[in-house]
Each structure stands twice: as C-alpha cells, then as structure tokens.
Amino acid sequence: MDRPPAIDVRKVTKAFGHQVALRGVDLQVAEGEFLTLFGPNGAGKTTLIRIIASLARPSSGEVRLRGQDLGRAAIALRRDLGLISHNPLLYGDLTAEENLRFFARMYNLPQAGERIQAVLEQVGLLARRRDPVRGFSRGMVQRLSIARAILHDPAIMLLDEPYTGLDLQAADMLRAVLQDLAASNRTVILTTHNLEQGLEMCDRAAILHRGRLAWQGARDGVDLVAMKNIYRDVTAPG
Template identity: 45%
Template sequence: MASADFTSLTFRDVTRHFGRRRALHHVTFTCEAGEIVAVLGANGAGKSTLLSIAATLLTPSAGSVLYGAQSARDGGIALRGRIGVLGHDLYLYPELTAAENLAFFARLYGMANVEAVVSASLTRAALLECAGEPVSSFSRGMRQRLALERALLHSPRLLLLDEPFTGLDDTASGVLRERLLESKRSGAIVVVTTHDLESIEALVDTAFVLTAGRAEPLRAGPGSLRQRYRSHVVS
C-alpha cells in the first residue's frame, strides 16, 4: 500500500463556518473501503461543504478529517492523488475535445502512458468516436459520462460525487450505477450526495441526513430510501 493510501474516511466532530453562517455542525461519521455512502439533505443543508472538506478543498473550522490515520496536511500532495471528485459542475473545458480534457488531467495526475489511459477511459464512457470533438458540442449525458471518467482516471481510493445523476436519462443512470459498483468492488470509498434517491436505492450501504449542518444516520427499517428519508425529515 502506498504511504498516502488509506482504507477509511473519518469525520470527527467537524464544524465549518462561513463568516457567521454555520454550514456544518459537529459532523461525525466513518466510511470504510468498499462502501457506498449517501449524504442526503435539502438544498443548503451542507452537503457540498462536506464534500469540499473531504476533497481537501476546504479546511474545517473545528474538528478533524482523517484519511486512514492521516490528516490532509499529513498526506499532502500524494493524498490528493487518491481522491476523485465529480462536482455538480463537471470540471471540463468546453473548448477542448474529450480526449484533450482527459489527457490534460491525466498529465496533471502524473500518469504514465497518457494516450492509452485516455483511450481506455473514452471507451468506457462510450465516447471513443467523439474523442476529437469539443466538449461544448456534447449533450449533458455525454458530458456527465466524460466527467465521471475524468474523476476515475487515476483509480481514486475516495470518490466524491455531488449530484451525479442530474440530467441523465435511464440508460446513462444505469451506466453510472454500474461504474459506482465497479469502484466499490475495487475497494473505493464512494460518497455521493443526491436528491435522486431512487437511482441510488440499490447501491447504498449507509446513508445519513444533513439537516442545517447536523448529520444523523438514516434509520434502517421498512420502505424505500425515499420513504425512510421523508419519515426522517418529518420526525
């Protein structure tokens, strides 16, 4: 195992303020390798802030985040190389072609044999025939598939996905679910925020609900994920 690698993600009493506004309040949870965790909650509940902190783009105002036994500071640059993020915005350059986008990020991640990596990713995304076309000409679904491959390019240990099912049709959603299961089987920790609970129903191992920055585990029980979420919110 590389020194920056890890098999768990732990939020320990994490609080984050933006000025006087409190985005996260004493959030504590642990996810293990091979687990898909859903973070549910209304808009503005703190889901994107939580993902940004997990991605090392934000530091907590209080509390700590551990990747295995190390903090983001301890893990440094190498730790970032084990994290993949698919944001609500897709992190793609519309002026560049699909292949150029992937090649740029492959180079930034210091990957060897960039052309082979890009070709394999484009094949997985079923975009090989569009490799030379600018991303600005792609449909939302094509962009989303490309963005997912960009996030998975370096086989991250921790995969953070912010609303990944937005704008996808049934086929594309199915492909995304399959890719998430592949990541889970390969030992990744997958943390996903979504309002599309039906799409992740069959994938999720653990779910918790963020309400005004506070995290509570979603109670197990009968009914679908949405029914349990609704009864949790009502109570």
C-alpha cells in the same frame, strides 16, 4: 492493528459568515465501504464533500484520509480521490482527449494513452474524443466528467448528486460505473436526495439535516419504504 477508516471526519464545522453549513459532523467510512448520504437541499452535503475533497477548509475540526491529516497532506492525498460534482472540472476549448491528457499529466499516469482510451470507451465517448467539449450536450459533459474522475483509478470516490441533469443513457452508464466501484472495493460516498437511487448499491446510509448528521444505519434490513419513513421523521420541520 486495526486499519484506520478510509475517511474520518471529526467534529467538522463550516461557516460562511453568519451562515453555518456544518455543525460538528462526525463521520467514518471504512475502506471499501459504499456510503450514501441523503439530505434535503441546503443540508450541507455539497459543503461536506468539498471539504473531504480538499476544495474547502473546515472552520473547525479535521478530516483524515487513510490515516493522514488532510490539512497537512492535501496535495499528496488528491491522488487517492476521484470527484464527480455539479462542476464538471473540464475545459471547453479542449477536446475530450486533451482534457483527459491534461489530468493524466497531473497524476503522472503511466501508459496514459491506453488508460484514456479505456475510460472514453467506458463512458461511450471514444468516437467523440477529438471533438471540443464546448460542443457537447450536458449529458456528454457529465459522462466525460465521470471519465476524468475515474481516470487515475482512485481508491476513494466522492459523488455529489451525480444523477442531476443526466439523460437516460448517461444515467445508465453512471449506474454501471457505480456497480464497478462497489464490486472493486473502492470507498464511495454518494450524496443524493433520491432515496431509491441512493439505496440501490450502498452498504450504509446516513442523513444530513441542517448541517448535522441526523441518522445513520446499515443498508441491510432497511428497504425503500422504511427509508422513506426514517427520512420523513428525521427531516420533519420543527
């Protein structure tokens, strides 16, 4: 029997009053697949990620994660999800270590202390673990946000424009994390409008434009020049 997709988006629409952000999106991502979702600002990428992450409800349609209806099992399925977004989801008055302990308790992580130390070391913040987050630079906050997202070793990672605002050191660290995810059979959706960064590690690419999935295809055989041409044609005015 075939395994269900890790992520199965079916005819999802989302409207904010009279503003329609998503228009009947169908998207399937297989277990272990790395999908990059391109699109200009306002295309609906963040809205789609928020729906998959169970932070927003679709106006119509459904999302299934690993065969389960997200609308009915959102709390249980969040254990399988890691999210990096514009909002770091951290508490400024807590230290880096205290933030991660809070999330470790949410996920009932065994041996949380060892795991917290490991992810802080991975993102280069072990020496700052006892410092309040409110004193961190934006790059450091983003690095801690990455540590939060991978803390519970999720099967599905959602990354919404993760390179935005990162300094060079943080961007290099994020690239290493993405390489680890790609090599460890995690299911990944990365959204970006940077074609070069988006093509670097993906198995498949797609373009969201004006709330619709306008194009998708395998990464093999699509180089940066070809992707630029496809993107220009798909997102052209008219």
